[in-house]
Amino acid sequence: MLNINNLQVEVGGTPIIKGLTLQVPAGEVHAIMGPNGAGKSTLSYALTGRDGYEVVGGTATLNGEDLLELAPEERAAKGLFLSFQYPLEIPGVPTLTFLRTALNAQRKARDEAEISVPDFMKLSRDVAKKLGVTPEMMKRPLNVGFSGGEKKRMEIYQMALLDPRFMILDETDSGLDIDALKVVSEGVNALRGPDKGMLVITHYQRLLDHIKPDRVHVLAGGRIVDSGGPELALALEADGYDRYKDAA
Amino acid sequence: MALAEVRLLAGEEALLNALPHTEAGEAAKAHFAAAGLPNRRVEAFKWTDVRAALADGIAEADGSAGLIPECLQEALILDFAPEGFGLEGEKDQGLIIETEDSLELEGAGPLAMLAAGFAPRAVVLRVTQSQSRPVVLRRHPGAPMRVRLELEAGTRLTLIDTGLATAGLSTGLLEIEIGADAELVRYSLQNGGTAAIDFTHVAVTVADTGRYHAIALMFGGKLARAETQVMLAGEGASCLIHGAYLLSGSSHADMTTKVVHGGPNGQTRELFKGALQDRARGVFQGKILVERAAQKTDARQNHHALMLSEGAEIDAKPELEIYADDVQCAHGNTIGALDDQALFYMRQRGIPEAQAKALLVEAFVTEVFDAIEHEGVRDWFSDLARTWLEATSS
Numbered sequence: 001m002l003n004i005n006n007l008q009v010e011v012g013g014t015p016i017i018k019g020l021t022l023q024v025p026a027g028e029v030h031a032i033m034g035p036n037g038a039g040k041s042t043l044s045y046a047l048t049g050r051d052g053y054e055v056v057g058g059t060a061t062l063n064g065e066d067l068l069e070l071a072p073e074e075r076a077a078k079g080l081f082l083s084f085q086y087p088l089e090i091p092g093v094p095t096l097t098f099l100r101t102a103l104n105a106q107r108k109a110r111d112e113a114e115i116s117v118p119d120f121m122k123l124s125r126d127v128a129k130k131l132g133v134t135p136e137m138m139k140r141p142l143n144v145g146f147s148g149g150e151k152k153r154m155e156i157y158q159m160a161l162l163d164p165r166f167m168i169l170d171e172t173d174s175g176l177d178i179d180a181l182k183v184v185s186e187g188v189n190a191l192r193g194p195d196k197g198m199l200v201i202t203h204y205q206r207l208l209d210h211i212k213p214d215r216v217h218v219l220a221g222g223r224i225v226d227s228g229g230p231e232l233a234l235a236l237e238a239d240g241y242d243r244y245k246d247a248a
Numbered sequence: 249m250a251l252a253e254v255r256l257l258a259g260e261e262a263l264l265n266a267l268p269h270t271e272a273g274e275a276a277k278a279h280f281a282a283a284g285l286p287n288r289r290v291e292a293f294k295w296t297d298v299r300a301a302l303a304d305g306i307a308e309a310d311g312s313a314g315l316i317p318e319c320l321q322e323a324l325i326l327d328f329a330p331e332g333f334g335l336e337g338e339k340d341q342g343l344i345i346e347t348e349d350s351l352e353l354e355g356a357g358p359l360a361m362l363a364a365g366f367a368p369r370a371v372v373l374r375v376t377q378s379q380s381r382p383v384v385l386r387r388h389p390g391a392p393m394r395v396r397l398e399l400e401a402g403t404r405l406t407l408i409d410t411g412l413a414t415a416g417l418s419t420g421l422l423e424i425e426i427g428a429d430a431e432l433v434r435y436s437l438q439n440g441g442t443a444a445i446d447f448t449h450v451a452v453t454v455a456d457t458g459r460y461h462a463i464a465l466m467f468g469g470k471l472a473r474a475e476t477q478v479m480l481a482g483e484g485a486s487c488l489i490h491g492a493y494l495l496s497g498s499s500h501a502d503m504t505t506k507v508v509h510g511g512p513n514g515q516t517r518e519l520f521k522g523a524l525q526d527r528a529r530g531v532f533q534g535k536i537l538v539e540r541a542a543q544k545t546d547a548r549q550n551h552h553a554l555m556l557s558e559g560a561e562i563d564a565k566p567e568l569e570i571y572a573d574d575v576q577c578a579h580g581n582t583i584g585a586l587d588d589q590a591l592f593y594m595r596q597r598g599i600p601e602a603q604a605k606a607l608l609v610e611a612f613v614t615e616v617f618d619a620i621e622h623e624g625v626r627d628w629f630s631d632l633a634r635t636w637l638e639a640t641s642s
């Protein structure tokens with residue numbers, strides 16, 4: 001599904017990702033853990049095509065299609081979704097307008113018919129109910145005045161509505177209390193499927209109690225320095241990242 | 249010492265010769281023959297050079313007066329056309345319409361004088377009872393308008409004025425007196441072509457607890473300038489002045505306002521927003537003057553502009569001048585580009601770049617229209633803004 005080979009990324013001329021190789025097969029959830037500054041967010045931005053994150057070497061494909069040549073919106077239409085660590089506030093754009101615009105833009109890019117307003121309203125309500133997103137939140141401009149937890153819930157709500165094939169969750173647990181974490185994790189788990197993949201980026205093991213990964217990778221100094229099963233996350237929680245200092 | 253004689257350019261000569269032989273026409277001619285037309289050496293016109301725009305003469309008037317939108321089908325229409333003044337629609341009780349050949353000029357400055365000079369006569373509207381039917385002042389291409397509007401105490405009127413010439417010189421002068429506790433709500437729209445020159449001057453006096461609410465949308469022209477002067481003379485008088493300008497190509501639009509707080513407990517709310525691209529030029533000059541007697545004044549002015557391309561230019565001059573000591577006054581002025589982070593966020597959700605930009609600009613600008621109480625007019629202005637965005641982002 002997602003295939004990253006020897007990826008190298010620079011930000012402002014400084015190498016951040018220095019030859020990263022990673023495969024996430026369909027149906028699996030992989031976690032990427034690592035200390036601050038390891039390049040976790042850089043990886044998510046490089047994969048989604050943000051300006052300023054320059055890929056200087058390597059490849060990244062989704063279901064065999066080259067991602068790196070595509071504009072961000074084209075990658076989104078191919079089914080790539082990033083749940084932002086810090087979701088943006090978009091003043092003046094009502095949440096539902098934003099989402100319907102996004103959904104229809106993706107459908108158009110895939111040569112699918114637009115969703116009708118009644119169908120969209122029904123879909124948005126059904127998904128909202130499951131994630132504890134209130135009608136009040138959906139009427140407000142996107143993320144404006146939302147608490148950190150509400151913003152994260154809104155990210156997962158968008159994810160559920162857009163129904164992507166591959167999801168990158170960047171520090172989705174930050175800013176969430178334990179109740180919100182449960183709601184969000186249940187939402188994420190509901191989106192797992194045999195033809196879907198997920199990359200869960202996190203600093204702490206706590207999120208992985210709720211979203212159980214198939215594989216855990218340690219990112220340090222711009223490279224994957226260790227990989228293992230879920231037990232690796234527990235070991236990291238106990239011992240910290242110190243032992244990877246030299247590996248980087 | 250004798251003043252050096254002003255040498256008029258050919259275009260200025262032609263303009264002055266076009267002024268009618270009325271009292272106001274002769275007065276304007278004498279003034280401009282001596283002083284010349286306002287140009288960049290005159291402080292108030294340093295960014296809007298009237299002389300330069302008229303140097304090659306004035307293009308022949310062209311374009312239409314514009315269609316009245318569905319939401320204003322009930323309105324009383326006053327047409328100002330080159331061949332004269334006309335009325336369309338029903339007039340309700342409590343609105344008196346007369347014409348006057350000679351009126352003392354209430355507005356100030358060269359554009360007021362020019363507009364008065366071109367108008368063969370003034371149309372005088374007196375509101376003696378509140379009007380539920382809006383009044384539309386429709387300025388036709390190449391035509392002058394002069395309107396004196398008086399709202400008696402406690403009355404209310406909604407006024408819409410439009411100037412949509414694609415070429416030629418169009419002028420408008422509105423002299424407004426708002427009585428005690430009376431309210432004027434005004435929506436104005438200007439949209440000109442590359443050969444259109446459009447000057448309007450609005451002079452408003454507001455008595456005790458009277459209210460002046462104005463929301464304007466401008467698309468500019470070869471040179472377009474809308475001047476507003478408000479005198480909050482009474483106690484507790486207030487004004488709300490909102491303006492949006494959307495400029496592309498080589499459009500030029502200038503919003504120049506001056507609000508004077510003359511009485512205590514007055515309130516001013518100003519919000520101006522603009523978006524520019526290509527080689528367009530936007531000018532915002534906003535002055536709020538609080539006189540010594542105007543204690544407890546609460547005045548706020550905001551101007552924010554978005555530059556959508558490198559070649560565009562914005563000139564802004566916000567000014568507060570305060571002589572009273574117990575007042576609340578604030579102003580903010582920003583000029584920036586679209587937020588890259590917001591843009592990337594939207595694109596990551598699958599919204600193409602051009603569409604994402606249009607959504608962001610629309611959201612930015614339409615805040616100005618939130619103050620429009622008339623739902624139909626709000627939709628009308630929002631639709632015009634959206635159409636502009638779609639045309640410019642494609």
